[in-house]
Amino acid sequence: MVFILCLLAGCSICWFNTVCYVLCIKHFQANRALALSLTVSFNGVSAALYTLIANAINPNDDTIYLFLNALVPLSTSGVALIPVLRQPPIQSLPADATRRDSIIFLCLNILAVITGLYLLLLNSLSSHVSKVWMLLVGALFLLILPLCLPGIAYAREWARRNFPSRFPSDNSSTFNLGLG
Known part of the structure; x- marks a missing residue:
């Protein structure tokens, strides 16, 4: 049973990572490096998250981690298969959309670093059950x-298009995140 679960985990994780890399290279040509770094940075988070979930459910049972490691990637791969197969055709983006995407990817990479540090540094506190639940809630919040x-x-872009008089123009002196 352990061999089958490890085989399921290994195959589904490898398939899912390969699909993520191919999609990043194919669809984010201008921000390929940022998209790939984001994908790679979240690869290592799953083991820490599985440990938190297993410790929150039952810290004395090691089989929960094994089941999570085998079934979560497999089910995630199954759910992700539908959007992967129904990909829209690739379109080139205007320069401002590429700039906006670069800023979004940069913010997402910063959030990935914060999530990784959170899981790395605070996971040592998971000896108490009440702290495990607090860490798990914080980790899930950072992942969502x-x-x-x-x-x-x-x-914001939709609101700017549909309600142009309510938002200041790009030439105004208000704070602008560069997202629009």
Whole structure:
């Protein structure tokens, strides 16, 4: 059983990483390095996250980690298969969209470093069950936070297009994040 679970984990992780690399190279030609570094930086987070989840569920049972390591990548790969197969055609982006994407990728890489440091430095505190749950909630928050950044940038762009009089022009002296 251990061999089958390790085989499932290894194959699904390798497949998923390869697909992520190919998609980054194919779809983010102007920001290829930033996209690949973001993908690589989150590869190492899964082991620390599995440890936190296993310790939160039952710190005395080592099989939970093995099941998480085998089933999460496999199920994630299955869910990701649909969008991978239904890819839109590649389109070149205008210069301002490429600049906006560069800023988003830079912010996402900073969040990835913060998440990695959080999991690395605070994981040693996971001896108490109450602290494990607090660390797990914090880690999940840091992992969900990057999903919000592109949404905020596109919502701001949509609002600027649909409500132009409510937002200052780009020539004004207000603070501008460079996202729009």
